[in-house]
Every structure is written in structure tokens, then in C-alpha cells.
């Protein structure tokens with residue numbers, strides 16, 4: 263049962279095509295699980311289509327038009343390249359959801375935590391898969407930037423709630439938490455970080471350079 267959904271603003275950005283690639287893959291994977299968000303998105307798509315149909319060039323001043331075009335250039339410099347990246351990332355995520363994780367480039371961080379990077383993706387500083395063994399705990403850490411997480415299989419709990427496959431969550435800069443995988447199976451999550459996370463407890467700080475985490 264999915265209880266954690268993307269914010270409406272995130273769905274608006276997804277619908278308008280302005281959400282960065284890795285974030286879009288998180289949202290589309292959530293949509294595979296969630297009929298509630300699929301129907302919200304269908305309404306947003308209809309609304310966007312109606313606005314495009316009803317809008318006329320004459321009703322928009324040239325300065326506003328230029329500003330919009332500039333914004334579109336900023337958010338999507340190479341749409342074709344982004345489409346190819348999104349397709350390749352989506353197919354990687356599908357494979358991982360089906361259980362094919364052996365050929366990922368895993369780094370063991372603690373006894374119960376492994377992390378595999380999915381490579382460079384435009385608009386994100388890090389896109390990774392987290393594998394927490396059943397019942398295992400991730401050391402307490404904080405976030406120096408926004409992190410979007412989608413549970414791909416299993417589940418975890420932390421100070422704020424319990425998350426199962428398909429659940430979607432966002433951590434903001436400064437949030438501190440220590441997730442623990444639920445019993446019943448290993449937990450696998452897709453994480454899109456704007457800035458890498460930092461461990462806060464002194465006895466885990468040695469992990470920071472190991473994870474190539476950024477200071478600051």
C-alpha cells in the first residue's frame with residue numbers, strides 16, 4: 263500500500279517536461295505503482311494541453327515569450343540527449359526492480375549497506391541504488407542538499423515513517439535520519455541527490471571520504 267506520493271508541484275513539473283531526467287525516472291517509477299498519482303497526472307496533462315490550445319502568440323508579450331524560451335533552454339538544453347538518458351536509466355531501474363542487481367558496481371559501505379552509482383545524469387549530482395540488508399541500519403546522516411528517494415523493493419523505517427515499495431520521499435538539506443530496513447527482505451532504493459549526504463555521528467565520519475562525500 264503506497265502512502266507517500268510526489269508533491270503536486272513535482273507532478274506539474276513532470277507533466278510539463280521540466281523535471282530533470284533522474285527525478286523524472288523516480289516519478290515515472292512511482293506512477294507504475296500508483297493509480298492515484300496516474301489520475302492526477304492525467305488531469306494535469308489535460309490542463310496543460312488545454313492551455314497550449316487556448317494560448318495565442320498575440321496574447322503573450324515578446325519579453326514574456328523570450329523569458330519562457332530562455333527558461334526552456336535552461337531546463338532542457340538537449341532534449342534528445344535527455345530522452346536517451348531517461349530511457350537508459352528507466353531500463354536500468356526496471357532491471358533492478360526485477361531483481362537483476364548482481365552486475366551493478368557495488369561498494370560495500372557497512373556490513374548491511376551497499377551503494378552502486380548509476381553514473382552521471384544531467385541535473386543530479388549523484389544517482390545511486392542503496393541496498394540495505396534485511397533489518398540493517400544506515401548510520402545517521404544529514405543531507406547537504408535535496409534527496410529524492412523511491413523504494414524499489416522491500417521497505418525501511420526512520421524517524422518520520424515507514425516506507426514500502428513504490429513510496430516516494432524527499433529529504434531537504436539539513437534533515438537528519440537513520441533508516442532501518444524492515445524485516446521480511448532486503449531493501450533497495452533509488453536515490454537522486456542534489457548534493458551527496460554526510461554522516462553526522464563521529465564514529466561514522468570516516469565513511470565520508472570513503473563515499474567521496476563533499477564537504478560543506
Ligand SMILES: [Zn+2]
Nearest residue numbers: 267268296299
Ligand atoms: Zn502516488
